[in-house]
Amino acid sequence: MNRIVILLLVVASVIFLDWYAYQTIKVAVQNWTGVGRLVVQRGYWVLSALLIVFLALITLTRVGVLGQASEITRNIVATAFFGILLTKIFLVLFSAISDVWRVTQYAFEMVQGWISTPTKAATDVAEATPAATDNTITRSEFLAKTGAVVSAMPLVTMGYGILSGAHDYRVHRQKIYLPNLPKEFHGLRVGQLSDIHSGSFFNKTAVKGGVEMLLNEKPDVIFFTGDLVNNYAKEVEDYIRIFDKVKAPLGVYSVLGNHDYSDYVAWDSAEAKRRNLQDLMHAHKLMGWHLLNDEHIFLEQNKEKLAVIGIQNWGAKGNFPKYGNLHKAHAGTEEAPVKLLLSHDPSHWDAQVRKEFKDIDLMMAGHTHGMQFGIETEFFKWSPVQYMYKQWAGLYTEGNQHLYVNRGFGYLGFPGRIGILPEITVFELCKA
Template sequence: MQQGRIIFLVVLTTIFLLLDWYVFQAVRTVWHDSPPTTRQRIYALYWSISVFSVLSVLSYNFLGTEWATWKTLSIGFTFVFFVSKLLVAVVLLIDDLGRLFRWTAQVAVSHGSNTQGISRSEFLSQAALVTAAVPLATMSFGILSGAHDYRVRRQQIYLPNLPKKFDGIRLLQISDIHSGSFFNKRAVQGGIEMILNEKPDIICFTGDLVNNETKEVNDYIQLFEKLKAPLGVYSTLGNHDYGDYRAWASAEDKRKNFEDMLLAHRRLGWRLLLDEHLPIQVEGEAIALIGVQNWGTGRFPKYGKLHKAYQGAEEYPVKILLSHDPSHWDAQIRPEFPDIDLTLAGHTHGMQFGIEIGDFRWSPAKYRYKQWADLYREGRQYLYVNRGFGYIGFPGRVGILPEITVLELRSGRA
């Protein structure tokens, strides 16, 4: 296993360095007439970024969780640099193919005599570097600002069978905290204060408390345990909460990690629903809150047992389900449980990238998930997909900002 990782890192480092060398040709072309001191500084800065990228990849693989902030930020900016340089390489490749074509034509016409190499286009080199500046600036802003630019999104949902005592109840949903990715504790605290300022009647968390292992949340217990609501705080598990994405030394270690996850929810004061339901009561009237473990289509695990969780909930006039993965809705919930009125999900993050202007929404997530953000309705059933409170992989958000959802439940028909 360790040998395989070393081979992978050697190959990845080689790819990084080859890409850096190729892109450096554009840097040399653009600054070849600059004063020597300026050229040296530009070249030094360029290769310093290259060394930083290699060190980031190595540190991400070998440093422990105590280096979590450094790992998150360094690998994030390495990704930004990689994407930017990849775009430069595409433009350079177009230039090089054109040069090759022109040189081949020159050789054919002159029959190989007195042919000269065709110099790289300075204009295309400049265009390539300008092209790289766009994702570099946009994605860097997404890390420094977008990652914690929390937005409160509000919806009214009309449920015909909602008991009168629940009319106007405010349900707040958060999802996909991914505490292992956090790098700005003060900003996260600001998001929690926004939640508390909403004064919701009930709070629901729909999974992915961590990235890979439970101990990632330890530094944030004191922040998230502040979340309180008169009718309680309830939670369920996401695909990242089981430790499936980490190589464990033994099955016992993985089992212990899961036990720690259950304990973490108790320390937070959140009532974790593991394939079960319970009544939410207001002045003698009640609705059912159902929670299932992760259940998703494709490569994601199906831990949840909705039939088990639902059993006994038939008597309640309204049923609200917490299920992390929105693909569960079409795959099982709607076909088999048509009386589940509202499902709350997360999981997609809107891929942390997209465009939202007014009612227009677009993200690459739409090509993987039919329901990827906001409110959906089929007949009398609703699904709300939260865009996520945190982030994973790329430590930022561009266009699709972190979300705090406030759903006002109303009695009657929309």
């Protein structure tokens, strides 16, 4: 019985808030006439209906009533739900601000009336003052119109982030100066991809275009720093014939990210989960990528060597797994004057690399996606993810050691990007 009462109270509260927010729309269009006013008012209730429908779809899919929806379908439905929800919240806030203003103004006028009685002269002046014209906008109407415009921003911004930002690939070129770099490797061009998340893609042509952008840079070697899929190896099947075009003269080398282990979904058995990981590793092989699982290789030019170390996921933040063994991967690289590390999670750098492996010159990571949301200009960079990760996008240097965090090629959850765009990185290694 108590649950029924609570449910009824929640439903009643939602209905009241929806009606309350609608008052802002009514005030905003009160001077409109014709179809425009009708469309806006009816459109509001259409959004309310869609909010309920999307919530039902999310719930029924989650409990398995509607079966397994595709990753991109779930993401789009969830994005639409939260976009509409934010729109409603903004409308409620502006309705509240408008009402608080009116109550305050009314109270002030009452107090003013108690304190002073208007004189005859003041009354005559007030009567002689022309009435406000029909073009005058009241403060309540101004707040309502402002609220209506502001509340539309979440939906508009999210829509733009999906249609434009999701595949608006940007090439970031970065010179890295290394004092011990052999002259044979001076000018070496290194390409980096990270966080492909193939299960989220919805535009195969755009993805192919991103790969072509990387190849047009003509890198000598290419590194992939993890998260090929969201959860399941089968997600990459439709994209193998795109990513197998990623080739370079000195090879393509890759590592696993936290999502590649499929830790975030329920499996029927440990064996099924193990097979999924094996299938994912096989996908790397099919694409011609050399997967480095706690191991290293040497790049050689005229008898000079450069070590490339690759480890499994190793995270120091939140509950991200520590599968990697850097001591194992590093062993045997002592002879290389320069060592490059591929490690998915940038928190690994401060937590272990800088403390225990001073001879690792450059670590390349991804993982953060720049949260797929933020502001980035030539002189300013901000994203909410920076409050969790000290290093979250771009180049960081401490002494002679460098860390580069790729913003990611794909996307997860929200099927788009706002401000922080998908990245293709091209390094030029230079002797300092």
